[in-house]
Amino acid sequence: MPKVSLSNLPVSALFGVTKPSGPTSMSIINDIKQLASQSRLFVEASKLEQVKGKKIPKKGKRSREILKIGQGGTLDPLADGVLVVGIGKGTKKLSEFLDCTKEYQTTCLLGCETDTYDSEGATVRLAPWRHVTRENVESTLSQFTGEIQQTPPIFSALKMDGRPLYEYARKGIPLPRPIEPRQVTVHSLELVEWLGNNHSFRWPEKTMDGDAKQALATALKSVNEGVSLDDNRELDEGEAPQAFVLKMRVSGGTYVRSIVHDLAHALGSAGHVATLSRTRQGRFALHSTAEGDYSCVPWEIFANASSDAGAVDDEGWTEWEREVMQRLELVGA
Known part of the structure; x- marks a missing residue:
């Protein structure tokens, strides 16, 4: 000492x-x-x-x-x-x-989208996942590497006109304007482990009731008419959905939850963060x-x-x- x-x-x-x-x-x-x-x-x-x-x-x-x-x-x-x-x-x-530059390791669980983009939230949409392969994921990562535009999740503490975004979503208040995308830098993004179905993760048991889901849809559709929270189910009782682990080095202000959410959409599925570790901060x-x-x-x-x-x-x-x-x-x- x-x-x-x-x-x-x-x-x-x-x-x-x-x-x-x-x-x-x-x-x-x-x-x-x-x-x-x-x-x-x-x-x-x-x-x-x-x-x-x-x-x-x-x-x-x-x-x-x-x-x-x-x-x-x-x-x-x-x-x-x-x-x-x-x-x-x-x-x-x-x-x-x-x-400062930060490093994270996160597990993405496919097939289920939540309001908060992670396993702490409530399920809002289910989507197919069986078609996603390790090769699909690896070939898609380049879309989320480098200087990218990223839209923060609506369930975040960022404020719009003095009101946290999550308040608009929970109360069904139309957003005054679209959530402003921010430029962030993803210095590196790699798939470090393909778990497939060999894991113990499960979709959240918490679900949104009809009123809550309608409130979220109202907030989102006020700035994006094309958004859909309708389920596209592909379920098989007892079969775990695909999961994989990502490692990334990113600039300050980057939302890991958004990367996982947007990547799952690019793969033709839905997904959320099941685990998240910050392995470095400066x-x-x-x-x-x-x-x-x-x-x-x-x-x-x-x-x-x-x-x-x-x-x-x-x-x-x-x-x-x-x-x-x-x-x-x-x-x-």
Whole structure:
């Protein structure tokens, strides 16, 4: 732990956390905040005395006075992988991770389209999938590589006239205008594993009722008359639909869910994201492969410390503090 010495405490820093699938990014940040606000690594001794043993508020002026903390790009609850955390002056550096190059690995499950383009959503359309082969997928990937125009999903937090897009979809409000496509860069896109039918993924059990589906159709058709949410079923009880795994390196602002959704359409099918892992965000990576990379702290380290801080070493550091010190990037004034 040569990066941190007792003479330069407390520090401001950036570090990566391996987020698990399930919890929200904000819940991860709030849990880390409870630990970090009780640590001399990040908090001045005088403030530590004031907060010792107390639960820190999640928001508000008092919360910021004790510890400034943030994250450099939200991951959906479904997603796992690299979540960049900034503490102290490190929070001022987080914006650079919104536009940096990122790497993902995702599983596409064919035959079913959902409102959110992933397995957390509700089924809105079924489509044929048996005709899709590994060769079909590989020959279609070039359409989604390089500089491409991508339309964000309607179930996203992007705002139009001050209202989140998902609100239009849920309430059946016609969109004031088409969702504006954005130019993104897909530096590389490859099929790394063809699962075929040999997997345990299944279409979501959640379905949209008639009113919800009509509301979504109303919102979509207000800008695209040709859109259809009608099922084109090709079902065989007991047979799993085709699935495959993609690996990609993309620019900031790229929606992986949209790539999977649009690719499935190009294949004459429907599809959604079944799994999603962010394997790299800028210089923070799950598996360090280049000089200057920073590896991530496993989430279990923080989860265990939240229930039991454990023993301290000869210098007074707990396990989670040692793990962070081995992986952090110090941020100066």
